[in-house]
Amino acid sequence: MRATARKTISRRSVLRGMGGAGAAALLAGCGVPAAYVEPGERAGRDLSARDRTLDFANWPLYIDTDDDDTSKRPTLDAFSERTGISVRYSEEINDNDEFFGKISPALMNHQETGRDLIVVSDWMAARFVRLGWVQEMDRAAQPNITRYLDPQLRSPAFDEGRLHTVPWQSGITGIAYNRRKLGREIRSVKELWDDDLRGKITLLSGLDESFALLLQGNGVDVTRWTADDFHAVCEQIEGLVRKRHIRRFTGNDYIKDLSTGDVLACQAYSGDVIQLQADNPDIEFVVPEEGAELWAESLMIPNLAQHKANAEKLIDYYYDPEVAAELAAWVNYVCPVPAARDVLADSDDEELAALAEDPLIFPDDEMRGRLAIARDITSEERTEFAKRWNSIVGL
Structure with missing residues (x-):
């Protein structure tokens, strides 16, 4: 090997x-x-x-x-x-x-x-x-x-x-941030909405890639989330977009934004951060206190x-x-x-x-305790939920 x-x-x-x-x-x-x-x-x-x-x-x-x-x-x-x-x-x-x-x-x-x-x-x-x-x-x-x-x-x-x-x-959808440029730690999804991160965060654009972590940030059990839980998150994120707190929604380009410092914190995949850390040890990956999605x-x-x-x-x-x-x-x-x-x-x-x-x-037991596999979006829910989410991404 x-x-x-x-x-x-x-x-x-x-x-x-x-x-x-x-x-x-x-x-x-x-x-x-x-x-x-x-x-x-x-x-x-x-x-x-x-x-x-x-x-x-x-x-x-x-x-x-x-x-x-x-x-x-x-x-x-x-x-x-x-x-x-x-x-x-x-x-x-x-x-x-x-x-x-x-x-x-x-x-x-x-x-x-x-x-x-x-x-x-x-x-x-x-x-x-x-x-x-x-x-x-x-x-x-x-x-x-x-x-x-x-x-x-x-x-x-x-x-x-x-x-x-x-x-x-497998992998984890959590939070990545630049510890040195931010000047503090992030341990919670809620901390993404702090004033010092206004205009300096990104979220994932894909509905299936993004929604679970945001639900967890609101204390929702993602193994049994409801339509009301989803729409509550959408209202929250829509408000943050209109306030220009969220810089933009991304695919893989969040990697570049985080590396250059244009973004200080973002939704991220664990595998990406391992790659980023090889070149920039200031990049941290966090499984938030509220939990993160194991996919x-x-x-x-x-x-x-x-x-x-x-x-x-x-x-x-x-x-x-x-x-x-x-x-x-x-x-x-x-x-x-x-x-x-x-x-x-x-x-x-x-x-x-x-x-x-x-x-x-290889997540340790402490990390595994905060990981959950989200129930997926059903075929009956998908059209409505995708329309709602995509309208926010397009704002």
Whole structure:
């Protein structure tokens, strides 16, 4: 295992879209219902036994690459050598809604997508699960997942028991700030609204990326938030925008604003801050006193996938703690395999050993006590909520 250079672009922070409304809302607006697929109609003919291949669609910058040859992916190459399964790996997912729009016509029409394994954010995974567009996995063939999956990620509301999804990587949406330029600490979401931060903070523009932390700042239990809770936050943020307290809403460009000092505090992803701290140790990441959102981006096997068993084998391979540790050392998000921490801690490489002590990769018990997985926005809520949120972002 080896240490790697920090990447200059974050995978998580390239999320774009229309506050999560996306393709599903467009389909509904055109009078085209998103077709539910019954459980008995989801499995295709599995060719895994005789066709030792696999099509895996992922996000850019979300797997380890060789320092000298970025076309080589050490953990993926090792899987092929170990199993004889050749993986056709593509980095075609740049936006949850865009990817949904790309493959939804096939899925709603009971057609094969050409992909055996995909990775999307859990709020989008919830949509796939509810529509019946992904297959239940055979956990008997996945002993590593059964043994090593982070208990805090085992049973999200949208996929009880994690039968249809498995986290690829996880992360935290919290607060980042420049301690030296601000001249004080931030420990609470409420502190973002202090007078000395007027015009110097940013929030995330995406509805699904932003709302949970803001709810938590108001003391709401995000595992069971209500429409009233959401609209109360919207009224609060709308008032702050009109007072010019919030500088703007951002995607990944908050990274630049925070680095240059144009912004002193912002909503941020834990993985981004690890990268920023390598160049600027004054940047701090905070899981607020009120709590922060623990999210995941998950692997799923679409309906009619032709290599389901091969896909299940690859997923379980990445839950081997040795493999999970190698991936975690490269991507720097919260590792969904806590046992990988011991692997890194035993490394002779000081940089790798230090990663084992980083709570943004392996949260300690105190931090975990303040993390929660938010219930996702339902299909009935989404159009109304996206319209309300986007009207505020556009002010």
